[in-house]
Every structure is written in C-alpha cells, then in structure tokens.
Amino acid sequence: MRQQFLSVRDLDVAYASGAHALRGVSIEVGAGERVGIVGANGAGKTTVARAVTGLSSAFRATVRHGRISLAGKDMTRWPAWRVLGAGVVTIPEGRGVISNMTVEDNLRLVLAAMPRSRRPAVAEAYAMYPVLGERRRSMAGLLSGGEQQMLAVARALLARPRLIVADELSLGLAPRIVTEILDGLAARAADEGTAVLMIEQAVVMSLRFVDRAYVLDQGTVVAQGTSDELRQAGDTTARYLGVADLSRSEELL
Amino acid sequence: MTQSTSLAPPLARPRAAGRRTVLAALAVAIIAVLPLVVSPYWTTVATNAALAFAIAAPLNLLTGNAGQFSLGNAAFLVVGAYTGAYVTFTFDLELPIAMLAAAAAGALVGLIVGLPSLRLRGAYLLMSTLAAHYILVFAALKFQTSQFGAAGAIFPPLRIAGVDLSGERSMYFVIAVFAALIGLIIANIMRSGHGRALEAVKARDVAAAACGISVARAKLWVWSLTSAMIAAAGVLQAYYLGSASVEYYTLNLAITYVAMILVGGLGSLGGSLLGACFVTLVPVGVNHLSDAYGGEGGGILAYPHELQTVIYGLIIIAFVLLKPDGLIGLVRSATDRVVRVRQGR
Amino acid sequence: MTDFLNALLSGAGFGALYGLVALGLVVIFKSTGILNFSGGALMAVGGVVAAGLGAQGFWIAAGIAVVAVAGVGAVANLTVMRPLLGRGLFPGVMVTIGLTSVIEGSSGILFGRQPRFLADPIGVPTFQLPFGTSMSSTLAVAFGLSAAATALLAVAFRRTSVGLQLRAAAVRPEVAAMFGANPGRIFTYAWAVAGGLAALAGALLASLTVADISIAAFALRAFAAMIVGGVDSLGGAFLGGILVGVTELLAGTYLGDDFRLPSTMVVLMVFLMVRPQGLFGTPEVVRP
Numbered sequence: 004m005r006q007q008f009l010s011v012r013d014l015d016v017a018y019a020s021g022a023h024a025l026r027g028v029s030i031e032v033g034a035g036e037r038v039g040i041v042g043a044n045g046a047g048k049t050t051v052a053r054a055v056t057g058l059s060s061a062f063r064a065t066v067r068h069g070r071i072s073l074a075g076k077d078m079t080r081w082p083a084w085r086v087l088g089a090g091v092v093t094i095p096e097g098r099g100v101i102s103n104m105t106v107e108d109n110l111r112l113v114l115a116a117m118p119r120s121r122r123p124a125v126a127e128a129y130a131m132y133p134v135l136g137e138r139r140r141s142m143a144g145l146l147s148g149g150e151q152q153m154l155a156v157a158r159a160l161l162a163r164p165r166l167i168v169a170d171e172l173s174l175g176l177a178p179r180i181v182t183e184i185l186d187g188l189a190a191r192a193a194d195e196g197t198a199v200l201m202i203e204q205a206v207v208m209s210l211r212f213v214d215r216a217y218v219l220d221q222g223t224v225v226a227q228g229t230s231d232e233l234r235q236a237g238d239t240t241a242r243y244l245g246v247a248d249l250s251r252s253e254e255l256l
Numbered sequence: 257m258t259q260s261t262s263l264a265p266p267l268a269r270p271r272a273a274g275r276r277t278v279l280a281a282l283a284v285a286i287i288a289v290l291p292l293v294v295s296p297y298w299t300t301v302a303t304n305a306a307l308a309f310a311i312a313a314p315l316n317l318l319t320g321n322a323g324q325f326s327l328g329n330a331a332f333l334v335v336g337a338y339t340g341a342y343v344t345f346t347f348d349l350e351l352p353i354a355m356l357a358a359a360a361a362g363a364l365v366g367l368i369v370g371l372p373s374l375r376l377r378g379a380y381l382l383m384s385t386l387a388a389h390y391i392l393v394f395a396a397l398k399f400q401t402s403q404f405g406a407a408g409a410i411f412p413p414l415r416i417a418g419v420d421l422s423g424e425r426s427m428y429f430v431i432a433v434f435a436a437l438i439g440l441i442i443a444n445i446m447r448s449g450h451g452r453a454l455e456a457v458k459a460r461d462v463a464a465a466a467c468g469i470s471v472a473r474a475k476l477w478v479w480s481l482t483s484a485m486i487a488a489a490g491v492l493q494a495y496y497l498g499s500a501s502v503e504y505y506t507l508n509l510a511i512t513y514v515a516m517i518l519v520g521g522l523g524s525l526g527g528s529l530l531g532a533c534f535v536t537l538v539p540v541g542v543n544h545l546s547d548a549y550g551g552e553g554g555g556i557l558a559y560p561h562e563l564q565t566v567i568y569g570l571i572i573i574a575f576v577l578l579k580p581d582g583l584i585g586l587v588r589s590a591t592d593r594v595v596r597v598r599q600g601r
Numbered sequence: 602m603t604d605f606l607n608a609l610l611s612g613a614g615f616g617a618l619y620g621l622v623a624l625g626l627v628v629i630f631k632s633t634g635i636l637n638f639s640g641g642a643l644m645a646v647g648g649v650v651a652a653g654l655g656a657q658g659f660w661i662a663a664g665i666a667v668v669a670v671a672g673v674g675a676v677a678n679l680t681v682m683r684p685l686l687g688r689g690l691f692p693g694v695m696v697t698i699g700l701t702s703v704i705e706g707s708s709g710i711l712f713g714r715q716p717r718f719l720a721d722p723i724g725v726p727t728f729q730l731p732f733g734t735s736m737s738s739t740l741a742v743a744f745g746l747s748a749a750a751t752a753l754l755a756v757a758f759r760r761t762s763v764g765l766q767l768r769a770a771a772v773r774p775e776v777a778a779m780f781g782a783n784p785g786r787i788f789t790y791a792w793a794v795a796g797g798l799a800a801l802a803g804a805l806l807a808s809l810t811v812a813d814i815s816i817a818a819f820a821l822r823a824f825a826a827m828i829v830g831g832v833d834s835l836g837g838a839f840l841g842g843i844l845v846g847v848t849e850l851l852a853g854t855y856l857g858d859d860f861r862l863p864s865t866m867v868v869l870m871v872f873l874m875v876r877p878q879g880l881f882g883t884p885e886v887v888r889p
Contacts, residue, residue: 056779057778058775058778058779061774061775061778062775082778082783083775083778083779084778084779084781084782084783084784085783086779087779087780087781088781092779092780093779095776095779099773099775099776099779101768101769101772101773101776102772103772103883104768104769104772108765108768111765112765112766112769112777112780112782113780113781114762115762115763115765115766115780115781115782116762116766116780116781116782117781158780162780162781319691325690325691325694372870372873372874375874375877376873376877378690379630379636379690379832380828380873380877382636382690382694383824383828383869383873384869384870384873384874386821386824386866386869387825387866387867387869387870387873388870390821390862390863390866391863391866391867391870394859394860394862394863394866397859507821511698514695514698515695515698518691518695522691559709559710561709562705562706562707562709562710562714563706563710564706565702565703565705565706565709566702566703566706566707566710567706568699568702568706569698569699569700569701569702569703569704569705569706570699570702570703571699572695572696572698572699572702573681573695573696573699573700573703576685576692576695576696576699577681577684577685577696580692
C-alpha cells in the first residue's frame, strides 16, 4: 500500500447559483500515484479540481462539509495561493496560460512564488518541450492549442509539485498531440515521484494513463477501480461515461 | 451595484397593499404636523432632509435601478438653478413655471450627458460623468458671470400667486410637497413596465432586448428623466438657500447624494429617504457633540469640521463593507423578523 | 512664442506631477480593478507631511513623506480595500471616496489647518533657457522624478516577482492565485507604490505652491492622464499626464486661468468618446 497523499472525505460542494455539485465525494491519491476522475459533462469533475486547489470561492462555490487533507494536514478552506506552497499545482481547464504575457513570463510566474534558493531554471521547461524555448519571447496567446498545453504542463512541473491536478488536459487537442504531451508528463512524474490526479471526459485516453480511477455521476462516486477493472466493468459503468462499450471503444482509438 | 434589490412589489399581497396605504397616510400626517410640534431648528433639518430626498431619489433611480453610476448630479442642480433664475428674472415667472423650464433644460442636458452611456460602461462611463460635471459647472460659471455677476444669482423671497412663502415653515411645506411628488412619480415608475426596463438596462439583458425593450432608449429616457427631476429640485434648492453660485456645486456635493443612496439602500425609494435623512443628520449630530463637549482641551471634538469629514468617510466605508444593502436592508430584515414572530415561527 | 514655449515647459512639469498620481491609479486599477478616488488625498497628505518636516530640507522631508504615505496606502489595502476584490466598480469607488474623507479629516486633526510651505528641491529657483524661456526648477525636478519613477516601475513590473504576479493578477486573478500569488500581499505592494508616488507629487506640489489638504483637487487631472494614456499603461500614464498638463497650461495662457481645469476635462471627454482605450492602452471591453 502506498503512502496516502491527498485525501478527500465526504466532500459536499454547492454553487451560489443553487447547483449542488458534489454530494459526499471521497477520493484518495497516494504519493506518486496516477489517479483519474472520469464522468460525463456536468458530473462534478471540475468542481473537485477547484475544491482541491482552493478555487471554490473564486467560482462562487462553497464547501458545505467534508474534509480535504494533504499528507494528513487539513487544507479544506485554504486559499489557492497556499495550496501551491503545499505542493499541489494545477493544469487548469482551458490551460490557464496568460495570453498577454510571454512564454517565459508565464513560466517565471511559478518561480515568483517560490523561495529564491529552490527556484529551478526556466531552461528545464525548454528542455522538456523545445518548441517552448523557440518561442520563449512570443505572447502565450499566440501559441497553438497544443503548445499552450505544453506550456501549462511545463509550468506546473517547474513548481516541483508532489501532486499535479490536470483538468481536461485533452480538451480540443488532436490525439497525437495529447499523446506527446502525456508522454512528457508521465516521464517526468515517474522520475520525480509526482502524483497526478487526472480529470477527464475522454475516458479511454484517461484510463490508459492512470493506475486507477473514480467514476463520477451527478456529484457522487458511482464506481471506482483500477483501469483494467473499469474497462472490464459492465454496461452500467459505461453508461455513466456516455460510452457504449469500454472494451470496444478502446480498439477504436 | 453588487446588491440587486428586487423592487417589484409582490403583486399578490393585498395585505401588503393595505399596509402601504396606512403607511402613506401616516407619512402624510407626520409631514403635515411636524413643523407644528418641533422647534424651527428641527424644521430646518427636516426641510434639508426633504430636499436631499428629492435629489437622492431620482439619482437612486438612475444609479441604483438602472445601474448608471453618475457623479453628474451637482451639475444638473446648477443647470436647474440657473435656468430657473434666468426665466424668473427675465420673464418674471412664477416658481412652478421656472421649475418646469429647469426640468426641460435638465432633461436636455441629461440626455447629452447620458449619450456616452451608449458607448461606455463602468469606470469609463463614470469618468465621462466626472468630465461632464466640470464642463457643465464651468459653463455655469461663464453664464453666471455674464448674467448675474460674480456673486451668482440672488433669489427673491419665494412668492407663488402673490402669497409669500419665504418663511421657514412655508418653505418646509413647499419642499415637502415637491419631495412627495417626486417620491410618487418614482414609485409609479418602479411599479410600471418602465421599472422592468430599468432593470434590463442594469443587467444589459439580451433577453429584454429580444422582448422589445430597447436598452438604448430606456437608458436615455432614465438619464433624461432623472436629470429633469434633479434640475427642478435645483430651483427649489436655490430659492431655499436664497442664492445660487457655482462654488456651491462641487464634486463633493455630488458625492454627498451618492453617499445618501449608498447608505439608504441602492434601488430602493425607501432607501433614498432613509439615506437622505441619515446623511443630513450626521453634521447635526457631530455639531451637537462638539457643542456639548468640545470646549477647550476637548481633543478631537475641537475639530468639528474635520471630525465630520472623518465620520462621514467611515460611514461610507462601513456601509459598503458591512451593510451593502443599506439602512433599508436593516429595516427589511427587522420587519421580516416581526412578521415571522407574528406568524408563530 | 515665448509664452507658448513657457506653457509647454510648465505644462510638462505640472503634467509630470499628474503623471505621478496617475501612475499610482494605473497600478491599482490594472491589478485590482479598483478605480481609486483617493489619489488626491494621498497626494495632499504627502504634501502636508513633507511640509511639516520642512526643516529637514526638501529631500529628507519628501523621502519621509513618501514612506509614510506608502504605509497609509498599504494599511488602506489591508483594512478596507482587500474585502472589496471582485465586487465591481461602485463599492470600490465609494470606499476610496470614504477613504479620501477619512484621510483629509485626519490630516486636519493631526497636523492642523494652517497652510505650510516647503523649500525648493534644488537651490536655483528657476532655470533660464534659450529664447527667453524659463522653467521652475521644481517643475524640472518633477519632470525628471516622474520619468524616472515610470521607468523604474516599468522595469519592476517586468523583472520582479511581485511585478510579475501583479501583471498576471491584472488579467487572470484566479490563475495568478493558482500559481502562488497571494492577492492580499501583492495588492498591498500596489497600494504602497500608489501612496508613495502620490506623496512624491504632493511634496513637489507643496514646494511649488503651498501644502494644504485642499491641494487634493489638483489630482483630478490624474484621471484625465490615466484615460488619455490608457488605463493599463504605465508609460501612458506619464505621457498622458504631460499631454494633460500641456493642454492645461496652453488653455491657461491663451484662454484664461479659469479654463485650466475645464480644458483637461474636455480632453478627458474627447478621449472617452473617440479612443477610450487611450493612447497606449489595450483595446478591451469598455463598450456596454
């Protein structure tokens, strides 16, 4: 059994609009483990990401009850900027690159929050994805979608995180590019023992990347298991995911 | 403008309507009897509060309901005062005619000042009203120098149809009647379909536009209408003060009325009234304190003016931070509690 | 011709003062979205504090005033401004107006009402220049300091950690927070910078005219400078200030002194109607 890192217990979140997004969700991520959260649109996946990264209030959501802890330390109501210091970094939905800042400044933004003695060199990111180095002086908004996602991944890794929360990483990208980005992420995460919580609508792709996953539907965990277990699971699970047959769609991709 | 207070009175509540009538009757009785029972000093205070309400209420319609944050109201007052003075002195007309003329000028100027709202919003729109304030006050200064001389327009004692109304008590009644009229007009607007149009302006509601409410027309209409009311009040104010001079119409004066609607409650007519009374009473209260305990060695009470300024600022800050729905919000939650207790909950 | 050149020179000097205050407005508006109405009060109280220390000479007095008012700005952010983040235009404007009242009133209570004077920053009162023109030495110093402050701030925004975080927070506050920018902390820096710049302008103005809390009204031109330059441009605030100052002095020279303030407001209005993003601002959503 791995050492527990992130633990979400019985989390209940509601938005100011009245939407009750999560009803008692519990999720565990071990140190260095790759865990997926899959589910259809509106199942509450992104709400989990926001809660874990301290961004609930920025999106007018409140944690009603439940507990989020990192290595045993309660961080349920931490603001976003503290979460980074605890070793959790996000690759947010929509990539979250700052489009009117240069590629290099986007990367330096992460370093700005770290103590000077622990700051890695920006060149690390360029070594990982050379295209970023070639375009270091370009405004990030001018990069292609795939390059922006590389920037988001590289930026997250610069923070030397113990957990990366990747929200809809594959959205809007060609499968070939997703594979390229994920390979980079997987290699680095394995090297550094970084855990990854991957939140994805693209189930098949996600199950190939993670060790195990939770299936979310209407704000509750309806199934969980290793990737293989979920792939072999019956129609019920597949229906939650909006896929006709998991083992078959695997072949299609 | 964070607090969107719902204005539409709940339609299916006949008991509320009955209570409204009772409240209105009570209000009329209080207004009528007040100067007979209180000292002249407090009559003056009440006159000031009524006048403040007549200016704050239209501003609240513009800012609170339609979401058009404006610092132009002092300029509309001077436009009204000088139009009123001009027609009074030149054509020897009675006050009501002068007020109508001022309202017409106010409507026109309000329309012009409102035009930028079709292109700008937020901080940019606010800046345009700031610029309009200074440009209009400067135009008024030039007008003042050419028409009335350096000291401004000196108003004669108020007479309507040969009756002298310049006494403190009769001025009070004239102003109270005008304020009540403004209140009635605004209450009716808020209850009518126009009220809905204003909320649409605030929300920049695409759906409203689709339902046939022209947001642009509603915007210009509310700028024009509220400026007309403020300009008309400007004539009365000038008569009450006895003179009108541009030094009086400062940005701080404009801010005072914005403070009233903030303290009272944005988008609420009752809020305008409470805010007007409250802000009028602040200097009164501080002066009392200062007179009572100021003396020599009275510490900060020896600086009544500065103290007033500080308290005024703290009140504004406190309301924004702690009670953004204003005094009317306090009243509402209090009455809700009473109702709930009565219903045995 | 001499009149014209003199108006240009003095206008640039006064404009540099407006630019200093506008720089502070831009730093705050850009990063927090709050339109700060207390710039004038911060400036005036800076002038009053500097003049109160006048015996120390201009530079020491101005330095202490800058630090003190930077502290006022920081405290203002920590106490009343921080809860306002994300609440929109009206609350921010009203709280800074309230702050103006508190600062002006407190200044009267703490430092008294009497106007004070402050020595010139350098010994020579005026510089004689070619073509019979001259420029007040204080205005020349103001111009230099304002240009230096603008350049320094621009570099700080590019190079320093807080500058980077402020730039990120200006466009994507949630992303900035996600990557470790603590809004309470970085906006305190923004307010301190705004306070310090305003106080510097106040000290210079105090040495030009008189130190009295009523000089706050001078800073209204900073709004015009801010819009003319573009609300999110530091260099724009400086150049906008110069443009506004020159307009004002030209109007004063050729139309009469009472045209000075109104002419700046006309410039403000024209820019709002024709080019609301200003000379150097990013055209963004200013339309309804």
